[in-house]
Amino acid sequence: MLSVHNLDLYYGDAQALDGVSLEVPKGEIVAIVGANGAGKSSLIRTIAGIERPRSGTIAFNGTPITGLESHVICNRGIGQVAEGRQVFPSLTVLENLEMGAMIPRARGDAKRRLDEVLALFPRLKERQDQLAGTMSGGEQQMLAIGRCLMGAPELIMFDEPSLGLAPLVVQEVLRTIHVLNERGMTILLVEQNVAVSLKISQRAYVLENGRIVMSGTGAELLHNDRVRQAYLGL
Amino acid sequence: MPALDLVANVVVSGILTGLVYGLMALGLSVIFGVVRVVNFAHGEMMTLAMYAATVLFAAFKLDPFLAMLPVAAAFFVFGYALQAGFINPFITRPEHSQFMLLVAVAIILVNAMLMIFGPDARNVQVDYQLDSYELGPILIDKGRLFAAAAAVIAASGLFAFFRYTLTGKAIRACADNYLGARVVGLHVKHLYALTFGLGAVCVAIAGCAMVLLVDVTPPLGPAYTLLAFVIVIVGGLGSMGGALLGGVLIGVSEALAGLFIAPSAKSMFSFGLLILVLLLRPQGLLGRRA
Numbered sequence: 001m002l003s004v005h006n007l008d009l010y011y012g013d014a015q016a017l018d019g020v021s022l023e024v025p026k027g028e029i030v031a032i033v034g035a036n037g038a039g040k041s042s043l044i045r046t047i048a049g050i051e052r053p054r055s056g057t058i059a060f061n062g063t064p065i066t067g068l069e070s071h072v073i074c075n076r077g078i079g080q081v082a083e084g085r086q087v088f089p090s091l092t093v094l095e096n097l098e099m100g101a102m103i104p105r106a107r108g109d110a111k112r113r114l115d116e117v118l119a120l121f122p123r124l125k126e127r128q129d130q131l132a133g134t135m136s137g138g139e140q141q142m143l144a145i146g147r148c149l150m151g152a153p154e155l156i157m158f159d160e161p162s163l164g165l166a167p168l169v170v171q172e173v174l175r176t177i178h179v180l181n182e183r184g185m186t187i188l189l190v191e192q193n194v195a196v197s198l199k200i201s202q203r204a205y206v207l208e209n210g211r212i213v214m215s216g217t218g219a220e221l222l223h224n225d226r227v228r229q230a231y232l233g234l
Numbered sequence: 235m236p237a238l239d240l241v242a243n244v245v246v247s248g249i250l251t252g253l254v255y256g257l258m259a260l261g262l263s264v265i266f267g268v269v270r271v272v273n274f275a276h277g278e279m280m281t282l283a284m285y286a287a288t289v290l291f292a293a294f295k296l297d298p299f300l301a302m303l304p305v306a307a308a309f310f311v312f313g314y315a316l317q318a319g320f321i322n323p324f325i326t327r328p329e330h331s332q333f334m335l336l337v338a339v340a341i342i343l344v345n346a347m348l349m350i351f352g353p354d355a356r357n358v359q360v361d362y363q364l365d366s367y368e369l370g371p372i373l374i375d376k377g378r379l380f381a382a383a384a385a386v387i388a389a390s391g392l393f394a395f396f397r398y399t400l401t402g403k404a405i406r407a408c409a410d411n412y413l414g415a416r417v418v419g420l421h422v423k424h425l426y427a428l429t430f431g432l433g434a435v436c437v438a439i440a441g442c443a444m445v446l447l448v449d450v451t452p453p454l455g456p457a458y459t460l461l462a463f464v465i466v467i468v469g470g471l472g473s474m475g476g477a478l479l480g481g482v483l484i485g486v487s488e489a490l491a492g493l494f495i496a497p498s499a500k501s502m503f504s505f506g507l508l509i510l511v512l513l514l515r516p517q518g519l520l521g522r523r524a
Contacts, residue, residue, distance in 0.1 A: 050416055074419025086414035088407045098400060099407045103419040147418060 001026040001186050002047070002078070002155055007056030009039075009046050009210075016042040017053070018210040024155065029177070029187040031197040031218065033231060034207035040190040041083055043207070044159045047188075048080050049073040060155070075103045079153025083160045085144040089133025093124055096132050096143055100150030109152065117146040120176075138169035145176060156180065157188040162196070174200060194231040198222045206231075236493060239371035244493045245486055246372055250382035252485020254443045256478035257385035258458065259465035260392065261436030267472035268409040268429040271321055271332055275340035277458025279434060282343055283309060283441025284450040285351055291358040298358055298442045299384060306438040313434025317427040325426070340459065347452040355449035363446060381443035388439045389478055392432065396474075405429050409472075464504050468511045470521025479519060483507060 002024040009017035016039050024030045034040050045051045047058055049070035058066045065073055074080075088096050097117060101110035118125040121142045127135065132143055141161060148156055158177065162170040170193070178200060181187050191197035198204055198218040206214040206227065214221065221227045262276045273279075286305045290296040316339070324332045365376040396402040405425050408415040415422050448454075461484065469480025484504050491503035511518060 048417070050413075069421075070416045071419045071421040080417050082413065082417045086411055086417050088410040088414055090410050091403065091407060095403050095407075099404060099415075099420065100418050102400065102404055151419060 001061060002188065003059050004043075004047065005057045005059075007043070007046060007058065008054045009042055009051055010054050016210050017046065020056070020207070020210070020212055022205050022212065022215070024186060024188050025203075026186050027181075027184060028203060029181050029189055029201040031189045031191060031201035031204040032207055033191060033194045033197055033204060033221075033227075035231075036192070038207045039210040040207055041159055042210075044080065044082075044157050044188070044190055047073075047157065048078065071103065074151060074153075075105050077105065077152070077154035079148040079151050079156045081141075081144050081148050081156060081158045081161055083163065085137070085140045087132040087135075087140050087143050087147070089131065091132060092129050093132055093135070093143055094128040096147050097124070097128075097150050100147035101152075103151050106150060106152040110150065113150055113152065117149050120149070120179075121146050137165050138172065141165060141169070141173055142176070145173075149180075153185075155186045155188065157190070159190045160192060161189075162191060162193050170196075194227070195222070198227075241490075241493065243372055244489045246374060247378060248486035248489030249482050250374070250378045250485070251447060251489065252482035253382040253385040253478065254440050254447070254481070255461065255465055255485050256469075256481025257389055257436050257443075258440035259462045259469070259481050260389055260474060260477040261433035261440070262462045263466045263469070263472060263474060263477040264392070264436070265430055265433035266466070267474075268405055269317065269321070269325070269426045271325070272336065273430075273433065274333065274336035274459060275343055276437065276462045277460065278340045278343035278347075278455035279309070279312075279437045280441045280444070280458045280462075281347060281450060281452065281455040283438045284445045284454070285347060285356070286438075287442040287445040288356045288358055288450060291360075297360060298445050299380060302384065302439050302442045305442055306435045309434040309438035310431040312431075314427045314431035316434075317430035318423065321430065322423050322426060340455065344452050344455045347455070351452065353451060355451045357449040358445055360446070377446040381446050384439060384443045388436065389474075392436065393474060395432075401425075401428070461504065464508045467518055468508055470518025473518065473520040473522070476518055476520035483519075 004020060004022045007017050007020040020043060032040050032043065042051060046053050049068050049072065052067055057064055060076055060078060065076060088099060097114060101107060101113065106113065123139060124143060124146055132140060135143065161173050165173065174196060177187060177189065189197050189201060198221050201218040204216065204218050204221050205212050206221065258280050262273055265271060265273050283305055287298045287301045290301040291298065320335060324335055363377045366373045367376065367379065396406055404420050405428065408420060408422050408425050465480035465484050466477055468483060469476030484507065487503040487507050488500035491500045
């Protein structure tokens with residue numbers, strides 16, 4: 001569904017991604033694991049059109065999307081739940097959700113999708129008139145996911161969805177990702193929490209210093225000695 | 235000491251003029267609050283709108299209140315094009331190059347106006363301009379009252395737009411969280427251009443209204459730019475209500491200075507107020523603490 005081929009990204013002279021290639025097949029959860037600064041977020045941001053790669057190609061559903069603007073890429077069906085949630089703090093919960101459906105592909109069906117999202121997250125329904133900035137981190141994460149779903153994505157990229165959240169909330173977020181996947185959503189998951197992301201993903205890539213150094217099924221990597229030493233502390 | 239009813243008259247007239255100032259400053263505040271670019275050509279655009287109203291009046295006997303429609307439409311297009319064509323590429327550049335870009339626009343505008351209209355003052359003469367309403371001891375100029383009413387209606391329209399329409403909410407979202415706006419696929423550059431266009435519409439309406447109150451000459455441009463800054467800083471940068479409140483305060487302080495000291499001392503009072511606000515409440519009267 002999503003194929004990235006030989007992607008290079010530079011910030012000025014500093015190389016953030018070095019020949020990254022990966023495949024995200026339809027209906028799967030694909031995880032990208034790696035340490036802080038390995039380039040995970042850069043990869044997500046480049047796919048989303050927020051950063052421009054120096055070279056390499058990105059294709060979605062067989063059509064190239066490399067170098068397109070972020071709003072165009074969103075409208076192709078690639079949604080994103082960004083690191084730090086990135087809700088609109090001075091807009092209400094409902095307004096935040098409305099903003100998710102501003103892309104042309106989602107406008108017509110926004111009403112029906114809003115009902116679906118509020119059914120999936122009853123908490124958001126209770127708080128729909130509250131300003132997003134006054135909610136807890138976990139609630140904001142649910143809002144960020146709900147807002148993303150409002151855009152009718154076919155693929156959702158999650159960037160560190162568990163960062164800064166209490167363990168119970170992390171469980172809830174992961175359960176939500178699992179539920180979305182069971183309903184057919186394709187997911188690209190970036191996480192520092194390596195053990196968890198390898199467990200719920202069908203396939204995973206290990207990113208180190210901007211390079212893919214290893215890939216395999218989640219189970220394979222979970223039992224790989226190098227991964228266990230470097231990322232699981234075993 | 236002037237008589238009390240004279241003071242009351244001057245205060246009322248200052249409030250009405252101040253609402254027009256407020257609408258002008260509202261444009262600056264909205265552009266800064268969303269696009270994070272300081273429009274150094276704001277007063278020059280205001281002056282251009284005033285000239286547009288005098289030209290439409292001279293050519294077609296078009297009342298300045300009717301001239302608001304075509305001038306606002308033209309200014310919207312101008313503002314949109316300026317943002318989309320020139321300012322958007324500068325968004326990620328350092329602030330001094332944005333500053334130079336808009337100062338250049340200001341200088342081009344003011345000199346073009348000098349070349350086209352010359353240095354002499356122009357105005358419009360409508361028959362209701364000298365009429366007034368009597369409210370007890372207070373005389374309210376019709377022209378001034380209508381100008382203030384137009385400013386209030388335009389400002390309310392803008393408030394409602396930002397509060398209730400999806401596009402208005404999307405513009406607020408861009409101001410709230412730029413990265414968030416890109417993440418959900420908002421077309422940020424288009425929304426920025428729309429915002430600049432709306433700021434220009436504020437200026438267009440304020441300019442058409444202002445031409446009923448003062449004669450227009452090209453040097454008004456830089457003076458109004460400065461005035462708009464003072465108002466926005468007094469009211470609170472990025473606060474829409476603050477721009478209107480600041481406009482009224484500056485309007486009243488100018489009018490009172492004219493009464494108690496000399497009309498030429500009016501800027502002294504505006505700047506005095508500015509210094510007071512900066513000392514006592516640096517974020518502005520209605521501004522949020524950074």
